Amino acid sequence: MKKEKENILIEVNGLKKYFPIKKGIFQQTVGQIKAVDNINFKIKFGETLGLVGESGCGKSTAGKSILRLIEPTEGNIKYNINKSLQLDQKFSKIDITKLTSKDLRKLRQEIQYIFQDPYSSFNPRKNVESILSEPFIIHGFIHNNDLKTKIHNLLSDVGLKPDHLKRFPHEFSGGQRQRIGIARAIALKPSFIVADEPVSSLDVSIQSQIINLFKTLQDKYQLTYLFISHDLSVIKYISDTVAVMYLGKIVEMANNENLFSNPRHPYTESLMSAIPVPNPKHNDDQILLKGDVPSPSNPPTGCYFHPRCKYAKEICKNEYPPLQIYDNNHHVFCHFSSSLQLRPLL
Numbered sequence: 470m471k472k473e474k475e476n477i478l479i480e481v482n483g484l485k486k487y488f489p490i491k492k493g494i495f496q497q498t499v500g501q502i503k504a505v506d507n508i509n510f511k512i513k514f515g516e517t518l519g520l521v522g523e524s525g526c527g528k529s530t531a532g533k534s535i536l537r538l539i540e541p542t543e544g545n546i547k548y549n550i551n552k553s554l555q556l557d558q559k560f561s562k563i564d565i566t567k568l569t570s571k572d573l574r575k576l577r578q579e580i581q582y583i584f585q586d587p588y589s590s591f592n593p594r595k596n597v598e599s600i601l602s603e604p605f606i607i608h609g610f611i612h613n614n615d616l617k618t619k620i621h622n623l624l625s626d627v628g629l630k631p632d633h634l635k636r637f638p639h640e641f642s643g644g645q646r647q648r649i650g651i652a653r654a655i656a657l658k659p660s661f662i663v664a665d666e667p668v669s670s671l672d673v674s675i676q677s678q679i680i681n682l683f684k685t686l687q688d689k690y691q692l693t694y695l696f697i698s699h700d701l702s703v704i705k706y707i708s709d710t711v712a713v714m715y716l717g718k719i720v721e722m723a724n725n726e727n728l729f730s731n732p733r734h735p736y737t738e739s740l741m742s743a744i745p746v747p748n749p750k751h752n753d754d755q756i757l758l759k760g761d762v763p764s765p766s767n768p769p770t771g772c773y774f775h776p777r778c779k780y781a782k783e784i785c786k787n788e789y790p791p792l793q794i795y796d797n798n799h800h801v802f803c804h805f806s807s808s809l810q811l812r813p814l815l
Contacts, residue, residue: 519708
């Protein structure tokens with residue numbers, strides 16, 4: 470048990486992010502948008518947790534809250550430091566939510582974020598050489614003798630050429646821009662990376678190249694990923710563990726094989742049914758969810774998913790389901806998870 474605890478890189482407990490709703494001349498708070506509502510998970514060194522769900526379910530907000538790109542409302546994020554960063558907190562495991570701005574700046578060497586649209590995160594007036602030099606300059610790793618060598622190595626790692634250095638972001642395709650974003654994220658050899666929908670805006674053929682690049686870099690640099698996506702087929706390919714998110718809450722979490730072969734939450738079943746099957750003889754029996762996604766400012770009573778769930782009963786409307794844990798550490802929040810016979814991924 471002790472060995473497993475030591476193998477955990479990041480542990481998220483009770484994470485919440487609420488955004489106030491303000492109205493009137495005096496901008497009084499009249500409610501809250503519960504974008505992330507009490508989620509918990511752990512990620513082991515060198516593994517990938519895939520966070521999946523519909524648009525607007527809180528995936529990106531969770532990722533940004535974990536790295537404190539936005540400040541979480543509540544919860545703690547324990548991180549196992551892998552480098553000698555000379556922080557004011559002299560512990561191997563720290564709580565990211567309690568770090569001072571000075572220590573958080575130092576920790577940025579170890580934790581990085583890859584954005585869905587890399588173009589919006591680049592300065593359009595800077596060329597690739599300047600963009601990739603920034604991490605070294607900001608963190609004081611600038612040595613003119615080897616800076617160019619490091620940048621050339623970064624380009625090689627992500628499949629770009631040295632003659633790309635003098636080009637500007639608008640001169641690249643979407644896939645190439647994402648490669649530059651990945652190069653910037655791995656520049657200081659971090660341990661943990663949050664990849665926020667990094668392939669959703671790319672063509673399918675380019676998506677596979679970028680996903681394979683993620684796996685190659687993970688093996689080479691022993692990276693740990695929180696990989697956010699709305700596409701379960703992408704999550705299935707890259708993830709060791711999968712967490713399914715709905716309306717700010719994680720409703721099911723299990724290792725990759727267990728979740729796809731034995732889903733236990735109706736929402737997971739519906740997401741799986743939406744994955745196209747490359748077989749013309751396959752009978753398309755996709756599960757169509759009724760109604761719209763409820764507002765996170767006014768979630769339903771009981772189980773948040775019950776208004777759209779074909780298996781819902783009276784208890785689902787009145788009580789939020791307790792956590793059920795099955796074999797292989799399979800976590801699910803559903804009143805009837807033990808009795809439902811849900812369809813696995815075909």
